[in-house]
Amino acid sequence: MLTSKFSSAKREINPSTESKNPEDDSVQKVRVFVRKKRAKKTVQPIVEVVKPEIVDQKPCSLPEIEDFAYGKQSSYSRSNEVQPPANWEKVIEGIRKMRSSEDAPVDSMGCEKAGVSLPPKEGRFAVLISSLLSSQTKDHVNHGAIQRLLQNDLLTAETIDKADEGVIKELIYPVGFYSRKASNMKKVAKICLEKYGGDIPSTLEELLQLPGIGPKMAHLVMNVGWNNVQGICVDTHVHRICNRLGWVSRLGTKQKTSTPEQTRESLQLWLPKEEWVPINPLLVGFGQTVCTPLRPRCGMCTVSGLCPSAFTETPSLSATPKKNKR
């Protein structure tokens, strides 16, 4: 019912086409199983032009972060204080230099853009929705979806609550998991409307109650939406790289952490709070270009000398002859 401008972009997400043919049963669900394969893929450096538009004009007030940060730092007087890993500052500095010379797809946090040029309340809501959509989705895809929502005035709790879920689905396509996310958007909008006056929750706990908002996104929303740093935003890159660097471990052991949440808790024990926000874009970009999940490019990493995992994950490719393709 909204404008017709997106009707031309309709995709085949209409289930009505498949429900009438009984023969489909034999054909459907041909699903490719994820099989373990020899890591044979060469990782190309991701080179992409990143717009140098740094978001400086946040509608929110700036730092009350730092006061809080230093206050916390000095309160470590308890018995077991965790000491930072050796040379962590050099490592961060080195990664920063690599990042400044190499473009990565990440341009800080993708949903940061969502809130600019909007009034605070609408901006916050946009940040929340953008976070909701952005998981497992490329930033430019997410950005496109946000633009389409914005153009159709579907970026507030009120309008989303009233909108048809199918319409939302079409608008946010092709973000990953768009169907589930459209459903989550409706639920989130209703909750925000009924419990928070159309605004978004202002605490971590309340954000985590929202469907589709987990720890990673909840911290992101606190950081960007409220400018209130409650914890580190840990995604798979931060998780992986911190373990490779030996920066985190399970409490009381030297074992690697097994979940991003464990990583977050471990990292927060020693990383100074000024670094809690910048550590995410720093390591995400680093993880996309150098410290990749598969075959990290230790040869071009300037801090490999300080990394306990350097060159340990490079498989000997001798054992894998080139099979026939396809």
Added chain:
DNA sequence: ATCCGGACTA
């Protein structure tokens, strides 16, 4: 063919 800048469920 394989990988995503997660969250949720069994």
Added chain:
DNA sequence: TAGTCTGGAT
């Protein structure tokens, strides 16, 4: 802990 939800990029 593993499977599932998703389509696009490489």
